[in-house]
Amino acid sequence: MIDFNRLIERFLEREFRPKKIGRYYPSEIGLCLRKVYYSYRYPKEAGKDALRVWELGNILHDFVVRVLKSEKNPEVELLKHEMPLKFDVDDFTIVGRVDDLLLVKESGRSFLVEVKSCRDVSSLKGPKDHHTIQLQFYMHATGVRNGILVYIDKNDLSTKSFRVDFDENLAKEIIERFRILHESLKNGKVPVAEAKQIPEMNWMCRFCEYAERCEKESVG
Numbered sequence: 001m002i003d004f005n006r007l008i009e010r011f012l013e014r015e016f017r018p019k020k021i022g023r024y025y026p027s028e029i030g031l032c033l034r035k036v037y038y039s040y041r042y043p044k045e046a047g048k049d050a051l052r053v054w055e056l057g058n059i060l061h062d063f064v065v066r067v068l069k070s071e072k073n074p075e076v077e078l079l080k081h082e083m084p085l086k087f088d089v090d091d092f093t094i095v096g097r098v099d100d101l102l103l104v105k106e107s108g109r110s111f112l113v114e115v116k117s118c119r120d121v122s123s124l125k126g127p128k129d130h131h132t133i134q135l136q137f138y139m140h141a142t143g144v145r146n147g148i149l150v151y152i153d154k155n156d157l158s159t160k161s162f163r164v165d166f167d168e169n170l171a172k173e174i175i176e177r178f179r180i181l182h183e184s185l186k187n188g189k190v191p192v193a194e195a196k197q198i199p200e201m202n203w204m205c206r207f208c209e210y211a212e213r214c215e216k217e218s219v220g
């Protein structure tokens with residue numbers, strides 16, 4: 001019998017490339033800075049489950065691209081998708097990939113669209129902070145001042161979307177977070193355990209692969 005799980009597993013296997021200090025990612029900057037710091041200092045290979053989840057996210061984004069490109073939806077025009085982005089700050093670089101740039105024809109306005117897959121869109125009351133931070137950075141870096149976060153349900157393709165208005169002060173704070181991360185990494189100084197300290201970020205500790213190390217360093 002053919003083992004399809006094994007075929008998928010092998011297909012998703014990728015070369016392990018640890019991240020480099022001086023090169024940072026907008027998708028990570030809203031996460032706990034201590035965790036991001038650890039991911040550079042003590043890199044861990046993504047597990048099989050994580051690779052499958054990432055691939056599912058890619059598949060769902062491809063689906064949204066097809067929807068936006070479709071002639072059945074003439075009110076919107078997909079101007080670009082998977083736009084690579086490179087932004088230099090001081091002595092480091094931020095690299096990312098903007099999901100979609102969409103033109104709404106009636107208003108003539110263009111929007112940056114960031115697509116996120118999730119398990120249950122009906123329970124979402126608003127956009128997640130770390131996703132908003134990622135999109136705010138993209139708006140800052142591209143100069144496109146309108147954003148939409150679209151959550152798509154993995155179970156039934158239903159969606160919920162949220163407008164995100166550009167906030168210059170928040171953009172400055174985000175750049176400052178990149179600076180703090182960079183300086184911490186250069187100097188080998190572990191950032192504060194912010195997900196433990198900030199109630200809205202507590203949930204991140206439940207999914208943190210560095211929880212044990214973090215606990216030891218918090219005590220020591």
Ligand code: SF4
Pocket residue numbers: 032033034035193194195196197204205208209210211214215
């Ligand atoms: S356990 Fe929590 S506070 Fe510590 S690194 Fe992980 S996410 Fe951050």
